[in-house]
Each structure stands twice: as structure tokens, then as C-alpha cells.
Amino acid sequence: MAEVLEDPQRYTKGKGKSEPREATETTPLLGAGSTHAGGDEEGLDLGNSSVARRRIWKILIFAFSFTLSLCLVVSLALVLLAYSYATRLFYISPDDVLANGLTFQGPDRVDVINATDGGLWIRLDARVGVDAGSIIGVNTDKDQGTLSDLWKSVGRLGVRILGSASASVATVNVYSDQALLASVSTQPMWLPITCNPPHDSSWLTPVSIPVFVRPTDNSSDLFQFVEGSWRRGAVSLRASAPEVAVLGGDGNGWRSMFTANFHNVETRLSLPIPPIPGLPEPGEDRPLPSFSQLVSVESFDISSTNNEIQLSARASVIDPAPPGFELTVPTLPFIVSLPIGNQDTYIPIAAAETEPFLLTHPNVTLFISGRALSLPSTAIEAVSSFASRYLSLQPNPISISSPLFPSLIINTEFPSPARKPKILRDVTIRHMKVKPYGTEFLASGEVFALIVLPRGMNFKMDVKQIMPDILVYDGDIDLLPPLGPLGNVPSRLPQPVPPHAFGHILPDDWLNATSVYNGTDEEGSIFSVSADIVDVPIQVIPGREKEFSNFVSKILFGSNGATAGLQGTVDVGVDIVGLPFHDGNGEDVGFQLKGLPLQGKVLIGKKA
Known part of the structure; x- marks a missing residue:
């Protein structure tokens, strides 16, 4: 019987390469091997893919790095160029x-x-x-x-x-x-x-x-x-x-x-300099406005305690700054000094300070407070002259300095009041007697007057002595204007001598006086002052002997007596409470108000 041979592929399966199959549309590109066979082929393909991806990443990283480096270089160049411009600011001239x-x-x-x-x-x-x-x-x-x-x-x-x-x-x-x-x-x-x-x-x-x-x-x-x-x-x-x-x-x-x-x-x-309201326009060689044009004292108060004289004031100052400009100033201390005589030497009399203030338009209001300093006797003349000039409507030279700026000194004038104050009032000579003495007549009596200080002067004082310098008239003189200082020299009498004036009373020395404090009114402090005059000569004015004779006849033979008009000035020596003048020996001395105008009358005779 013939022997049938089996399919040769049955025995060679797995021992050699199989015949390749014909590729179709569904055949995978990399092939599909058995889990047991073809493993080497799959590993080779995966390795080639990883290498390719690494190459792509290298290319991308290189491109990015190059681009970034280029941008940085360009940016740095721009920055350096920009700073080269900016640094020019540090090399140009200040002009x-x-x-x-x-x-x-x-x-x-x-x-x-x-x-x-x-x-x-x-x-x-x-x-x-x-x-x-x-x-x-x-x-x-x-x-x-x-x-x-x-x-x-x-x-x-x-x-x-x-x-x-x-x-x-x-x-x-x-x-x-x-x-x-x-x-x-x-x-x-x-x-x-x-x-x-x-x-x-x-x-x-x-x-x-x-x-x-x-x-x-x-x-x-x-x-x-x-x-x-x-x-x-x-x-x-x-x-x-x-x-x-x-x-x-x-x-x-x-x-x-x-x-x-x-x-x-x-x-x-x-x-x-812009125009400043209230002042003349600057320029064209116009002089600088005076201190009184810049500063005005609106009110002040001088009061006394047992230990010191206290000062306060309100002043208005023209604001020179343009509108909208703001300025704040803290407390500023200053010293006020007065000249001694006609010399250039000044003596401090008061220490004060301003309250903090702001600029306000058009005027700035300053509030000032301070105290009077203890003064040596050498300051008597300076203070007396200041008070007398102030009461006579005369400006006073003063010096203003600050302990903060010792070298800066402002020499200016303290303004006088707007109108002349009437200090002496109700002046008369009580119980006046006139008696002959040789070829002249002597007057005795009690000088009496009210002293009314100007508004703001609310201090206490003690009137120690007075020196009257008076013209005596035949009759009432209410309508006559006041006189200035007379003096005891005939040539210093007013020229021409006022009508009906016949005598001149001027004691040889100060008259002791007493005073009583009567409080204050809407003006200032009030004092009643009296002083005895004993056998003070009435000097007959040359050329007025007839008027004098007529006046004496009224006294001696008139049933109603005679009215004598009094006109002149008086010097007053006072001690101000709280303002000691030290004479160098431990004692306090006063100062004088000179040339105070007075005007009054007195009835002399039987009826008086």
C-alpha cells in the first residue's frame, strides 16, 4: 500500500522562517507575531522609534535655547542701550x-x-x-x-x-x-x-x-x-x-x-513783587513802607500783680503772601528794648512771645503775651520818655530782637494812639489862698485831679510826687486849646502869651502827693491824686501886670470871689505795682510821666 506523505509544513513549523504571506489592506505595518515567536523583531522597531523621538527633542530644545538666547541678547542690548541714554542724565551740566x-x-x-x-x-x-x-x-x-x-x-x-x-x-x-x-x-x-x-x-x-x-x-x-x-x-x-x-x-x-x-x-x-493790598505798589524807586503801615496794634492790656507787670496785645499784620499760600508759625519769643537818651544803646524792658498763627488774607492777626522785665535805675529815663511820647501822640523808637536769632535786630517805631488821651481830669486847687509877700503873691492850697489812664492800661500805681507847670488866667478857659510844656524861663512861655493869662505857677521842687486807686472803666485805671502847695510864688508874666491887678481886686473886693483858669502841664512821679526799678542798693525807685496836659479852674475869694 502506498504510503501517504503528510503536509511538510506540519513538521517544519517553528523550525524555520515561514513563507511570507501576501500583504493585504488589513496587514499591520509592523506585523503581528506570536507571543512566542518574532519578539526580536518587535524590540528592534521600538528602539528605532525612541531614537527618533530623542532626536526631535534635541532639535526643539536647541531651537528654543537659541531663540531664548537671541531674545536675551537683544533685550540686554536694548536695556544697555536704554541705560546708556538714562546715564546721560548724570553727565550733563547742572545748567x-x-x-x-x-x-x-x-x-x-x-x-x-x-x-x-x-x-x-x-x-x-x-x-x-x-x-x-x-x-x-x-x-x-x-x-x-x-x-x-x-x-x-x-x-x-x-x-x-x-x-x-x-x-x-x-x-x-x-x-x-x-x-x-x-x-x-x-x-x-x-x-x-x-x-x-x-x-x-x-x-x-x-x-x-x-x-x-x-x-x-x-x-x-x-x-x-x-x-x-x-x-x-x-x-x-x-x-x-x-x-x-x-x-x-x-x-x-x-x-x-x-x-x-x-x-x-x-x-x-x-x-x-506782586502788588500787596493796603500798601503802595512796589517798584519805581518807591521807599519801603514803614513799620506802622505793616503792623497796627488793635488792642493791648497792661495789668499788674504784686510780682510783675503782665502784657497782652492783639496786632494786625498785612499778609504779603499771594492768596492760596499757606504758612504756619509756632511760638516765637522776642525782646523789646528802648533807647537810652539819644545814644545807640538800648535796654531791654519787656519779654514776650507770639501765639502760633496761620497766614490769613488780607491780614494776619497776632496774639502776643509777655511780661515787663526788672529794670535798673538807668532805665528810668528811657521808660519815662517812652510813656510821655506815647501820651503826646509821638512815635517811639524801639528795638525788637529774638533770643533765637541774637544777631538779628529790628529797629522800628512803636505807633502812637489814634487820638490824644486826656489823662488829667477835673483839675482844681482846693482851698486856694493867695496872699501878698513883698512885691509878689504866694499861693497855697491842695492840687486835686483825676488820672485816667488810656484804654488797655489797667495796672495799679502809686503817685508819689507831682511838678505842676501852670498858667493862671483871669476867668474861665474851657474853650482854649491845651498848651505844651512851659518851663520856668520867661522866654519859654508861649508866644504870643494867651489872652487873660497873667501868672505862672512853678514850684522850686517836687510836691509830695498821694493817690487812691478808683478801679477801672471802659478806658483804663482811674486814680484820685492830691498834693499840697504851700506858699508857692505866682510869677507875674511880664506885661500882664494889669490883668494880675484886676484879678487881685476881684478877690479882695468882690463878693463872689474870682474864677482862675488853670492851664499847663504836670510831671508825675509814680511807682507802678509789679514793676520795680532797682537803684543798685536794693531799693526800688519810680519813674516819671512828663508833660501831661492839664486844664481846670478854681474859685478864689469869700464865696470859695
């Missing part, structure tokens, strides 16, 4: 900054913080800005093309990155034409910088700057500057700084690496 870039408006407000060491610490509130784009030439120019502006934008970028600068100025000396007026010191100042600012002031940054101002020790230079400025109608100043240091940013951080130092920086400033 360019002051003329083209720095804008300062104000000060809008000034606060005086305190006064010490001969100067003032003040705080200035102002608005400031630096147009850096104009200084280094990178502001937008409409006349230039886009490419040029694109190049300038790099510079503007540098300015924006820098942002600000800090300036440190050791000391600024301020001069007039020649003389030093003041030295100014300040802390480092922060200055914002910008490009393409608008045309208005909205881009300026408010700043608050502490400043120490030390005025010159030569007060005459200051007054010459003020008077000269008023005559010209403008303030002209020159400011000089030995050194100015500028740092980028606020002076800290990496921006501070940009630095510059300028030496001997100088600038000039000229500002017109």
Missing part, C-alpha cells in the same frame, strides 16, 4: 537741568517746625518734576520720522526704568548782589523723572522737603536787601552750592550705581 528739565512750582505751604541754633527748621510743600526726555533729547518730536522716534523710545524706556533720582546738597548759600543773606541745608531730595510730560502741571509730583535756614548775622544786609528789592519791584537772588551729589533711584538698590558729582553749582533767581 541744562535747571534751564531745560527741572520744573518747580510753589512752595504751596511752609510750616515752621521750630527755631534753634540761630536758624529755622521749616518744611516746604511744593510740586516738582524733571523732564529727563527734554534734557537728553528723547521726547517725541512730531517733525521726525517713525524710525527716529523708535530709536528715541529706547531712551524713554531707560528713563522709565530709572524712574527717579536723589540729589544731596550739603549747603546752599543765598546771596543778594554781594552780601550773604542765608545758608540753607536740607536732607537728600527725591526727584521723579519722566518723558513726554503734558503741557499743564498735572505731571508734577507733590514733595515735602525739610529745610534748615540760618540767616546772616548782619541784619543791615538783610534790610538793605529788602528795601532795595522793594524799590526795584523784584527780588533778585544768587544761590551757590559747593557740591551736589546725584544718585539713581531713591539712593538705595542697584539704581544707586548711577552717580554723578557736580561742583560749584550756581543759579540766579529773579521774581517780581
Whole structure:
């Protein structure tokens, strides 16, 4: 029987490569082998795929790194270029900054913080800005093309990155034409910088700057500057700084690496003086207004205690600042001094201080308080002259200084009252008797008067003595004007001698007096004063013997007596309670009110 051979593939399966099958549309690209056979082929294909992916990542990383590096290089170049523009700010001249870039408006407000060491610490509130784009030439120019502006934008970028600068100025000396007026010191100042600012002031940054101002020790230079400025109608100043240091940013951080130092920086400033309401217009060689035109004393009060004289006053000062300007001033102490005789020597008489105040328009009200100083006897003449001149409507020279500024002295005038006060009232001679003595007549009696001090003088005093200097008239003299000081020399009598005046009463020495305090009224303190006169000669005025004879006849033969008019002046020696004058021996002495006008009458004869 013939033997049937089996399919050869049955025995060779797994021992050799099988015949490849014909590929169809559904045949996988990588083939589908058995889990037991074909494993090496699959591993080879997976390895080739991983290598390809690594190559792609390398290409991408290289491209990214290159692009990033290029961007960084370009950015760094732009930044360096921008900073090259910004650093130009530190190498230009100060004149360019002051003329083209720095804008300062104000000060809008000034606060005086305190006064010490001969100067003032003040705080200035102002608005400031630096147009850096104009200084280094990178502001937008409409006349230039886009490419040029694109190049300038790099510079503007540098300015924006820098942002600000800090300036440190050791000391600024301020001069007039020649003389030093003041030295100014300040802390480092922060200055914002910008490009393409608008045309208005909205881009300026408010700043608050502490400043120490030390005025010159030569007060005459200051007054010459003020008077000269008023005559010209403008303030002209020159400011000089030995050194100015500028740092980028606020002076800290990496921006501070940009630095510059300028030496001997100088600038000039000229500002017109605006018209000030209530004062003549400055300029055209017009003189500076007097102190009385600037300051008026609205009210004052002088009161006494057992230990001191207390002072208070309210004054009005014309505000010279423009409307909207704010100024705050703390308490300021000052000393008032009076001249001794006609000399240039002054003696302090009062210490006072102002209350803190603000500027108000158009006038500033000042409230002042203080006390009288203990005075040596050498001040008697000065105080007496001051009081007498004040009561006679004459201005008084005074000197004002401050312990804060010992070298600054203001010589001015204390204003007189608006109208002449009537100090002596109801003047008469009680129980007056006239008796012959040789070729002349002697008068005796009791001089009586009321002393009414002017408004605000509410102190207490003790009238110790009086010295009358009186013309005697035949008849009433109510309608006659008052006389000035007469004196005991006939040639010093008023010329012509008033009608009906026939005698002159002037004692050889002071008359002892007593006084009683009667309180105060709507004016000032009131005192009743009396003094005895005993056998005081009535000097007959040359050429008036007939009038004198007629008057004596009325006394001797008239049934109603005779009315004698009294007119002249009186000097009063007083002690003011709380105001001791020390004579150097431990005793207090008083002072004198001289030339007080008096006018009164007395009835002499049987009816009296």
C-alpha cells in the first residue's frame, strides 16, 4: 500500500522562517507575531522609534535655547542701550537741568517746625518734576520720522526704568548782589523723572522737603536787601552750592550705581513783587513802607500783680503772601528794648512771645503775651520818655530782637494812639489862698485831679510826687486849646502869651502827693491824686501886670470871689505795682510821666 506523505509544513513549523504571506489592506505595518515567536523583531522597531523621538527633542530644545538666547541678547542690548541714554542724565551740566528739565512750582505751604541754633527748621510743600526726555533729547518730536522716534523710545524706556533720582546738597548759600543773606541745608531730595510730560502741571509730583535756614548775622544786609528789592519791584537772588551729589533711584538698590558729582553749582533767581493790598505798589524807586503801615496794634492790656507787670496785645499784620499760600508759625519769643537818651544803646524792658498763627488774607492777626522785665535805675529815663511820647501822640523808637536769632535786630517805631488821651481830669486847687509877700503873691492850697489812664492800661500805681507847670488866667478857659510844656524861663512861655493869662505857677521842687486807686472803666485805671502847695510864688508874666491887678481886686473886693483858669502841664512821679526799678542798693525807685496836659479852674475869694 502506498504510503501517504503528510503536509511538510506540519513538521517544519517553528523550525524555520515561514513563507511570507501576501500583504493585504488589513496587514499591520509592523506585523503581528506570536507571543512566542518574532519578539526580536518587535524590540528592534521600538528602539528605532525612541531614537527618533530623542532626536526631535534635541532639535526643539536647541531651537528654543537659541531663540531664548537671541531674545536675551537683544533685550540686554536694548536695556544697555536704554541705560546708556538714562546715564546721560548724570553727565550733563547742572545748567541744562535747571534751564531745560527741572520744573518747580510753589512752595504751596511752609510750616515752621521750630527755631534753634540761630536758624529755622521749616518744611516746604511744593510740586516738582524733571523732564529727563527734554534734557537728553528723547521726547517725541512730531517733525521726525517713525524710525527716529523708535530709536528715541529706547531712551524713554531707560528713563522709565530709572524712574527717579536723589540729589544731596550739603549747603546752599543765598546771596543778594554781594552780601550773604542765608545758608540753607536740607536732607537728600527725591526727584521723579519722566518723558513726554503734558503741557499743564498735572505731571508734577507733590514733595515735602525739610529745610534748615540760618540767616546772616548782619541784619543791615538783610534790610538793605529788602528795601532795595522793594524799590526795584523784584527780588533778585544768587544761590551757590559747593557740591551736589546725584544718585539713581531713591539712593538705595542697584539704581544707586548711577552717580554723578557736580561742583560749584550756581543759579540766579529773579521774581517780581506782586502788588500787596493796603500798601503802595512796589517798584519805581518807591521807599519801603514803614513799620506802622505793616503792623497796627488793635488792642493791648497792661495789668499788674504784686510780682510783675503782665502784657497782652492783639496786632494786625498785612499778609504779603499771594492768596492760596499757606504758612504756619509756632511760638516765637522776642525782646523789646528802648533807647537810652539819644545814644545807640538800648535796654531791654519787656519779654514776650507770639501765639502760633496761620497766614490769613488780607491780614494776619497776632496774639502776643509777655511780661515787663526788672529794670535798673538807668532805665528810668528811657521808660519815662517812652510813656510821655506815647501820651503826646509821638512815635517811639524801639528795638525788637529774638533770643533765637541774637544777631538779628529790628529797629522800628512803636505807633502812637489814634487820638490824644486826656489823662488829667477835673483839675482844681482846693482851698486856694493867695496872699501878698513883698512885691509878689504866694499861693497855697491842695492840687486835686483825676488820672485816667488810656484804654488797655489797667495796672495799679502809686503817685508819689507831682511838678505842676501852670498858667493862671483871669476867668474861665474851657474853650482854649491845651498848651505844651512851659518851663520856668520867661522866654519859654508861649508866644504870643494867651489872652487873660497873667501868672505862672512853678514850684522850686517836687510836691509830695498821694493817690487812691478808683478801679477801672471802659478806658483804663482811674486814680484820685492830691498834693499840697504851700506858699508857692505866682510869677507875674511880664506885661500882664494889669490883668494880675484886676484879678487881685476881684478877690479882695468882690463878693463872689474870682474864677482862675488853670492851664499847663504836670510831671508825675509814680511807682507802678509789679514793676520795680532797682537803684543798685536794693531799693526800688519810680519813674516819671512828663508833660501831661492839664486844664481846670478854681474859685478864689469869700464865696470859695
